[in-house]
Amino acid sequence: MPKPPMTLYLAAPRGFCAGVDRAIKIVEMALQKWGAPVYVRHEIVHNKFVVDGLKAKGAVFVEELDECPDDRPVIFSAHGVPKSVPAAAAAREMIYVDATCPLVSKVHIEAQRHAENGLQMIMIGHKGHPETVGTMGQLPPGAVLLVETVADVATVNVRDPDRIAFVTQTTLSVDDTADIVVALTERFPNIVGPHKEDICYATTNRQDAVKAMAPLIDAMLVVGAPNSSNSRRLVEVGLKAGCPYSQLVQRADDIDWRALKGVTSIGITAGASAPEVLIDEVIAAVQARHDVTIQKLETAVETVEFKVPRVLRA
Known part of the structure; x- marks a missing residue:
């Protein structure tokens, strides 16, 4: 028929995308440079096929730095990590390579700069997502307030409505995020946003x-x-x-x-x-x-x- x-x-x-391509290349080049095993904290990117392919080459994927031995290299995933993770790796004198996407690193730098200028940070993102955890972890615990929806904007509790700024996760819906930004701007007219949109x-x-x-x-x-x-x-x-x-x-x-x-x-x-x-x-x-x-x-x-x-x- x-x-x-x-x-x-x-x-x-x-x-x-370029950030994913770079992250995978980092694991492959680390295996070439140091040999197997190379440890990777969290999935290097969110794709089972890619992760399984790297496992076959000698990469070992773990969720926490505690699972890595001191004498083998460790790579941080493309999603980024809290500041405490590279600090802990340095304290253990580990070889580590940061595969955080440069566009995520840009958001980390924004959050730190705003905090240094005395602004309280709001992050638009998904609770528990590694990128959100990593970005919020650039500042002390509790310093960054998380907003997931337009409804969250009405209940977010800030210390000074005239001294706040926001950043966003890089992988959000453009339209949904725009709605949240409108709600934030309506409630906090003096809120400071990114110079260039955070969504990559x-x-x-x-x-x-x-x-x-x-x-x-x-x-x-x-x-x-x-x-x-x-x-x-x-x-x-x-x-x-x-x-x-x-x-x-x-x-x-x-x-x-x-x-x-x-x-x-x-x-x-x-x-x-x-x-x-x-x-x-x-x-x-x-x-x-x-x-x-x-x-x-x-x-x-x-x-x-x-x-x-x-x-x-x-």
Whole structure:
């Protein structure tokens, strides 16, 4: 029997961003420089396929520095860590490499600068996310107030409404964050914001591509991990932009084909920590069931690159 027709829209940009690419390269270069095992505190990026690939090369993933021996190198994940973590590593005279995305480091520096200027910090982010924990951990415990929703703005308790500033997690929904910023500005007219938006270019670009694609498709597949903030935001952005159905999948085997029955156009995108090989796997799975026509939908071209730390370039 002939396969039913299917139009596949491929979002561009999609998948790996410069910060993720740099973080993975840091682990690979550390293994080349020091040999296995190299320890990594927390998943280097939120993608099981990537983490498993690095494990196979000799990386050992742990959640806390206490799980690392003193005599082996340790790498801090792309999401960033509280100040106490590198301080503890230095106290133990460990070799450590910070793979924090430079755009997350920029937020850390902003938070510290505002605090030094006597401003109380508010962070817009998701409670418990490693990036939020890392950013809030740049200042003493309790110094940063967390706001997750517009509703939280009404109840946040500040010491001086005229002496506050805010930063944001880099992987949030652009539109949802804008609503929170409006609410903060209405309640605290003198609040100080970032010189340049904290939400990173890659998060913004991937959400813009999804917004452009959403009206053209019956369903969307987002390749990414369930613990990946930017991947989950892509699912939400697609639904809000008019796509009737949006599904987060880690691998092609996760696709719910029953939910896609009768669909004639699918959009495919991927979170910033999902490698292209997994996107190709999903495309192949659709091609196995359908007569596929592929349309590329490009809304931006990314040329950003970040250098690895000097210790690995030496």
